[in-house]
Amino acid sequence: MPMGEFDLIKRYFDRPELRAGPVMSLGIGDDCATLDIPQGCQLAVSSDTLLAGTHFFADMKAHQIAHRCLAASVSDLAAMGATPAWFNLCLTLPHADPEWLADFSQGLATQAQACGISLAGGDTTKGPLSISIHVMGWAPTGAALTRSGANIGDAILVSGSLGDSAAGLQLMQTNRQAQGYLAQRYWQPTPRLALGQWLRHKASACVDVSDGLVQDLGHILKASACGADLQLEQLPLSAALVEQVAKAQAQDYAASGGEDFELCFTLPQAHLASALTYAQDSAVPITMIGTIGGELGCRIWHSDGAEYKPQSGYQHF
């Protein structure tokens, strides 16, 4: 007898391991979930669709797919400085394979627990493998980090290292079983939640690096009507990346490769010292990569003063 939608939900998704976030007055199993936002806070919501073959490999392990999709979605909450709370999962599957579903559910639970987020509901449908996730969180009213507040003279910083995920993707393209740091950075990104929340009332603008640094920083520049000058040598590169590819390739990945899910943010100079101290204390590296200026556009400079021309970032259509 084929497994019905309701059995499937009950078995793989209505699990205590998927309720690591705030208590829900009503979770999975009704027409809607009902959820309580703390007083004085605003709801922050974001939705992402990830398609097999476009955003992940259909033949990756199911727990890797779950991890990657949930982390990518939660990263939008990190970029707003929001506290994660709940998510809805819309899962489209070619067929209900118990082994695949058990592995997917396990990966989802691991990542949900890491983020402190609960599954509140969703939908399962039969079709080509794709995943739509709606994440919900909150931030004190007025404290959410937007893209539009960067000012001339602000420092531009990024967390962690850039370009790892693009290199990991290359590795996994030829070998789905690829192990090691770079592959892991591709399928197991870490949303920078604690950093995002620490930046409330400090950062003037923030985005997560999903489509590539130049493109995502470009959103800040456009929304804030300003420009940026970046130092190519300052882009943070991991030891693993530098070991794997030539330096010029590593820098291309760092400037234009997407899906590192690091935060790129602008900081008034007054907050720079405390941010660098926070980075040391929290073990989340933060690197200053440039400065906001009045001349529109994003320029990246080699150390010899020549201008570097980045590749274009990810195009959705």
Next chain:
Amino acid sequence: MPMGEFDLIKRYFDRPELRAGPVMSLGIGDDCATLDIPQGCQLAVSSDTLLAGTHFFADMKAHQIAHRCLAASVSDLAAMGATPAWFNLCLTLPHADPEWLADFSQGLATQAQACGISLAGGDTTKGPLSISIHVMGWAPTGAALTRSGANIGDAILVSGSLGDSAAGLQLMQTNRQAQGYLAQRYWQPTPRLALGQWLRHKASACVDVSDGLVQDLGHILKASACGADLQLEQLPLSAALVEQVAKAQAQDYAASGGEDFELCFTLPQAHLASALTYAQDSAVPITMIGTIGGELGCRIWHSDGAEYKPQSGYQHF
């Protein structure tokens, strides 16, 4: 030059016609939208995925697809007695066809205005046509209608008429241009929002009829640990349905056909008279179709006392 994701969003989705709901402190264009829930209210959320070929015809007019998908999603808010506020739209498209998108956007705006709901964000991706909608609304804390409160002796009622959408689907299967009441009930369902809100603190349980009356009422019976006796002759049939198909077929559609998006709810006898008065005043027909009993399961009776055996409802897998 191909249209990028950001141009597409700007042109077709960042429109004032799509902001008929409550003001958003931050809408489309950042990593998250930030939204304010009125004090004393709970957030109600639901997500649905609709796939071309499964939940709608890929060659239906784009505005029909938009209307149908948004109405189906908002219907879950109606079933909770929630007030609609915002929705996120994840749209997966084979290609960005301006004519299709303009028609889709127009249909979405018309339905969003009818429901008083604003587009807060979402995602656009390239792939097989599918639509995931995440609806958000609110209800006073504790007032949301759930599936679990039905009690022995409660009346079972439905709004509107049943089976029309199943008959409309049959018509459109052979003729996508089908006009008339039944086809319209298929692609242009009406979420029963005002009724849902009126039922707060009155109905003991409520669902919307999406997978078929027997299956959806079954959710109430299971959650409330009770049973139901329905009168087949009482199932409300539209004049158009009775004219189109034989009576037995019309009753089968009414019992098991899905996607009418009417409300099925249980009401303590003390509220029955005021509900029927409300129905008259609001021009939303309400029909009593049976009674909640202690014996588990759902039984439907012919007028001669013989038991009617319904077909099974929609199976997602």
